[in-house]
Amino acid sequence: MSGLLLEGIGLLVTNDPGTPGARDDDPLGAVPDAALIACDGRVAWAGPQADAAPQVERLLHGDVERVDASGGAVIPGFVDSHTHLAFAGERSAEFVARMAGERYTAGGILSTVAATRAAGDDRLRATLLRFERELAAQGTTTFEVKTGYGLDTANEERLARLAAEVTDEVTFLGAHVVPAEFAHDRAGYLDLVTGPMLDACTQHVRWIDVFCDEGAFTADEAARVLDAGRSRGLGVRLHAGQLGFGDGVRVAVARDAASVDHATHLSPEDVAALAGSNTVCTLLPGVEFSTRQRYPDARALIEAGVTVALASDCNPGSCFTSSMPFVIALAVRELGMTPDQALWSATAGGALALRREDVGRLSPGSRADLVLLDAPSHVHLAYRPGVPLVRRVWRHGIALPLG
Ligand code: NIG
Ligand code: FE
Numbered sequence: 001m002s003g004l005l006l007e008g009i010g011l012l013v014t015n016d017p018g019t020p021g022a023r024d025d026d027p028l029g030a031v032p033d034a035a036l037i038a039c040d041g042r043v044a045w046a047g048p049q050a051d052a053a054p055q056v057e058r059l060l061h062g063d064v065e066r067v068d069a070s071g072g073a074v075i076p077g078f079v080d081s082h083t084h085l086a087f088a089g090e091r092s093a094e095f096v097a098r099m100a101g102e103r104y105t106a107g108g109i110l111s112t113v114a115a116t117r118a119a120g121d122d123r124l125r126a127t128l129l130r131f132e133r134e135l136a137a138q139g140t141t142t143f144e145v146k147t148g149y150g151l152d153t154a155n156e157e158r159l160a161r162l163a164a165e166v167t168d169e170v171t172f173l174g175a176h177v178v179p180a181e182f183a184h185d186r187a188g189y190l191d192l193v194t195g196p197m198l199d200a201c202t203q204h205v206r207w208i209d210v211f212c213d214e215g216a217f218t219a220d221e222a223a224r225v226l227d228a229g230r231s232r233g234l235g236v237r238l239h240a241g242q243l244g245f246g247d248g249v250r251v252a253v254a255r256d257a258a259s260v261d262h263a264t265h266l267s268p269e270d271v272a273a274l275a276g277s278n279t280v281c282t283l284l285p286g287v288e289f290s291t292r293q294r295y296p297d298a299r300a301l302i303e304a305g306v307t308v309a310l311a312s313d314c315n316p317g318s319c320f321t322s323s324m325p326f327v328i329a330l331a332v333r334e335l336g337m338t339p340d341q342a343l344w345s346a347t348a349g350g351a352l353a354l355r356r357e358d359v360g361r362l363s364p365g366s367r368a369d370l371v372l373l374d375a376p377s378h379v380h381l382a383y384r385p386g387v388p389l390v391r392r393v394w395r396h397g398i399a400l401p402l403g
Helices: 049-059 092-099 105-116 121-137 153-163 186-194 196-204 219-230 250-252 268-275 284-293 298-303 324-334 340-351
Strands: 002-013 030-037 040-046 062-068 073-077 079-080 142-148 167-176 205-213 236-238 259-262 280-283 309-311 370-373 389-395
Touching: 002 049, 030 049, 040 049, 062 105, 073 340, 079 340, 092 284, 105 153, 121 142, 121 389, 153 167, 153 196, 167 186, 186 196, 186 219, 186 370, 205 219, 205 250, 219 236, 219 250, 236 250, 250 259, 250 268, 268 298, 280 298, 280 340, 284 324, 298 309, 298 340, 309 324, 309 340, 309 370, 324 340
Parallel strands: 002 062, 002 073, 079 142, 142 167, 167 205, 205 236, 236 259, 259 280, 280 309
Antiparallel strands: 002 030, 030 040, 073 370, 370 389
């Protein structure tokens, strides 16, 4: 058995109100002065430090890593349910132009498609591994990766295969935009995406997604693509409401999508549809930051009964941050979330957006994916924006090298 004992935790956030020492009306299941025990990569016990000794005696034998948190907070590893990390090249010139007042449109995607098609497997693999380390150093222990910068069968298959080397959560986004070679044959591209391209990718992916927005795909087109994925056993998620209003949310909810993402533009009908569904609304405030758009109102969504997740959307165009602490700070400052809500949405919310029960929480049996902060509570993630507060990270109970 390999074990992990974390003692001297100033505040332990479990996202499990049933944790010993937590208030049962606290969704964060937070325990002050706590300890946590993990065995073979899973949480075995969490609770007050004062109750830890008999649990240590009962559960820990053999090879044990003992860590004194010295009053630091411990939280579940972040679950970043929305990234586009399989790409080559960068688009900082577009960012400079936007900061000078230009509008974000989906047009820049095609320049990343050209750079990605030209990159060899080794380069793309090295980029994905670099991002995996970059995310871990900021406390992200589970992340999704989308295809969508290949847009032909061979390249989409390649991106899906390479992404699957770093995560189990890979999403087919062949319907990102229509590539240049199909500019005059939209119907032909939709046939490809819902047929041979999808068939080539299905073996590597868990999810299907469509960019349903102005300049991308219509709600009817999205419905066709999502249905093609569903008929092959894939779970459904959708980009909708980033650039304008539309029917995407209702298309997704009608298909029991795990998540609708962006949601910068939502009608009252969209909000009602989400509130009455199992579909999570994943907000990506790094995008509004990097495109100078207005921020969505997370507080209103939560009050309406919508389950809200937070994710990075890390991609070279609309938002090139991989930092969930930064996303949390934005959510608190700009989206009207409390620090508790933002932390929950970046962990448990992300897990729900991926329909995962084993991550995003620290209850017995959960994966021992945890982050020790150089701060007495998670509130400091927003209170001290931009400060690197992640001191240690464990995935499956194993300490990750953060250098
Ligand atoms: O989620 N909106 C669509 N796709 C990405 C941006 C892609 C890009 O600009 O390269 C997004 O924001
Ligand atoms: Fe995205």
